[in-house]
Amino acid sequence: MAKVGIVGSGLIGKSWAMLFASAGYQVLIYDVDEDQLSRAIESIGTQLDEFEKSGLLRGKLSAKEQLKLIKTSRNLGDVVVNSKHVQECVYEDLSLKQKVFKEICKYCNSDETVLCSSTSCIMPSKLFVGLERVSQCIIAHPCNPPSLCPLTEIVPHPETSQAVRQRTRDLMEEIGQVPVLLNKEIDGFALNRIQYSVINECWRLVQAWYMTTEDVDKVMTAGMGMRYAFIGPFETCHLNAEGTVQYMDKYAEGIKRVSSTFGPTPEYDKDSVAKINQEICQKVPDTREQLEQRRKWRDNGLAELAKLKKQLPE
């Protein structure tokens, strides 16, 4: 089976390693930090065992077989040479990523290799500027935690070749991710643009004293979020009337009227941050332990949801 290189073995690097191994790829991970690399392999082994026990292991291979496919290297060249795909997962720092991509390009020995970044918010035109292999460069931005939320945003540089766009999309599908392709780059890609529009309005409702943070969160968890796990905003409109045309006939004026009252982007000033933090801390105190406990609870819920979605016929 072909080889995939991972550059950076933190949270996202480990996740990608498991996802590629689940489809049978030989995975080679590189990190500048040697201790981090050995901790990464240990933690991948533990996580694969946990996925197997809870029925969430992807692919046809056992946890042990998948772990065997994942190896580490202290040499970036070994990770890049002869790889089908290289997935960069270093810190979110533009100059570090630019430096890493220059090195990746230097070692790359094939026009077929896809050179891919996991960046959450750096635009491809900034990240890949001046690279000799720019036509092979692309972003595949996963959603955290990638093993439970399979969305992957694919964002090309204007000069990324059509073949690389297609190969990236095909590979993501092959490993069980759900890729979405942006035709051209835009700041925030899709997920963060949609997420920020929701955060902005939630913030305005609390700041202007219409609701508590707890009740705003319930609007999502007991309302919109329930259906958004299964159908997106467009399908919601379509199903909430006799199709999209009738929905817009009925509701477009209301959408425009309400939207005209949204107001400017909140400043996220110190006082409102402190107020909202105080409210949310009554439910989840912001100590390391309490946050970790709540993340585990969230991930258990996501795991159950992922199982349910797998069982439901489309």
Ligand SMILES: NC(=O)c1ccc[n+]([C@@H]2O[C@H](COP(=O)([O-])OP(=O)(O)OC[C@H]3O[C@@H](n4cnc5c(N)ncnc54)[C@H](O)[C@@H]3O)[C@@H](O)[C@H]2O)c1
């Ligand atoms: N954490 C998330 O929720 C999330 C979600 C989607 C995308 N991302 C993106 O993924 C990338 C990685 O994020 P993360 O959360 O895994 O970070 P992290 O801090 O957990 O890991 C970064 C790793 O990169 C290594 N590293 C630093 N410099 C390096 C170099 N020159 N060569 C090789 N390795 C190097 C570090 O030693 C560390 O192990 C970022 O671009 C981030 O924006 C993160």
